[in-house]
Amino acid sequence: MLKYFTYLKNIITSKYTYIAMGILILLGASSILLVDKVIMPFYTNYNEGVTVPDVTKITLDEAEALLESYGLRYEVTERRANSAFPADYVIDQSPVPTNIVKPNRKVYLTVNTEVKPQVEVPKVVDLSLRNAEIQLQNYGLQVGTRSYESSRFKNVVLRQSIPDGATVAKGTVVDLVISDGLGDKMVTVPEIINLSLPQAQLKLREAGLNVGEVKFRPTKDIVPNTVLDFSPKRAELREGETLTLVISERYEAIEQSESGAVIIDSTENNPDSLNTSPPDSLNNQPNNNNQN
The missing domain is CATH 3.30.10.20 (Trypsin Inhibitor V; Chain A)
Incomplete structure (x- = not known):
């Protein structure tokens, strides 16, 4: 076991070990620089760009030739009718002019159609x-x-x-x-007082009038949902005008809160009331026992 640790120590402390590690580090750093500075720029055309020309307001053939001269491709993605341009004129493009793109990039064109749909x-x-x-x-x-x-x-x-x-x-x-919403003729407001709300709405609709706001008024002796009044209160209105109706609703009586009965004690603070002798009318009654 001791021999194994001694061998390991010699390897770690050997100068050849440090030389090998240095070579590996140099190779790794060189590889990273090579990929970053040479391989990737070559693959992605780094630092190489093309300014997109303006190919709108020219014919499609002219746009094709101009894009090819810049090293770019094109594709017609939409044909749209526009009376401001002749047929087969380019009316829009993407990317827009002056944008910098990679060589061989595709430019998407919108071309004016000759026949309108x-x-x-x-x-x-x-x-x-x-x-x-x-x-x-x-x-x-x-x-x-x-x-x-x-x-x-x-x-x-x-x-x-x-x-x-x-x-x-x-x-x-x-x-x-x-x-x-307003007719050009005057219509007579029908009699709707004392009618139910549905009946009044039907009559007004037949006359060419509309029902707007519905207000409620508590009543005791009238069936709920009965028309009590309306406004504007005129005999004739323009066709299509709106009326506000006043409708009866159930009268809910509000009960008054009643306090308990007030009992007045006549004996309170009255010394004469403490006399417990019977009244004189009783004392003056004849004694039946003595008569017997």
Whole structure:
């Protein structure tokens, strides 16, 4: 055992051991420098870049030739209709011009199409304005001007500038005529006092009027949900106007808190009341025993 430790000690303290370790450290450091400064830059083209040229507003053929002269490739990722450019013109690119990229990098192009896509105009009449806008956008159309006319139902499409079913270019503008919720004629307010709330709502709706706020008033002798009053209190209103109704509700009586009965003790602080003798009327009664 001692011989083994002696042998190990000689190896550790030997100068050849230190020389070998130094050589290994030098080789490791050299390898790291070689990979970092030579191999990786060669593989990734480090310190070598190309400034991306501007290939928009030129034809696709011209853009191809220009990119190849810079050592770059290209790919058409989208064709879009744009009336501001002729057909087959580049209208967008990625990466954008002046960016520095590696050689042989691919540049993605958006090219103007010669034929605009055609879409069928959907029917948006009788839809709410919000739903009509969503519907037109889903079909690739744009909402143009919004003009308003008097009609009973508010924010409902009355007319569209392009009839439904028509085939138009994608991106075409469709103008809408919207209802403002007020009719252009005067209507008579029906008799709704003493009607139930559902009956009053039905009568007002038939007359072209709307029910807005509903207020409640406690009543004792009237069935709940009965119309007591309304406002504005006029015989005629413009079609589509809104009324506020006053409705009866169950009367809940608030019970008063009752204190206990007050008992007045007449004997309190009254010395005369301490006399326990019977009243004179009893003393003056004849003694039946003596008579016997």
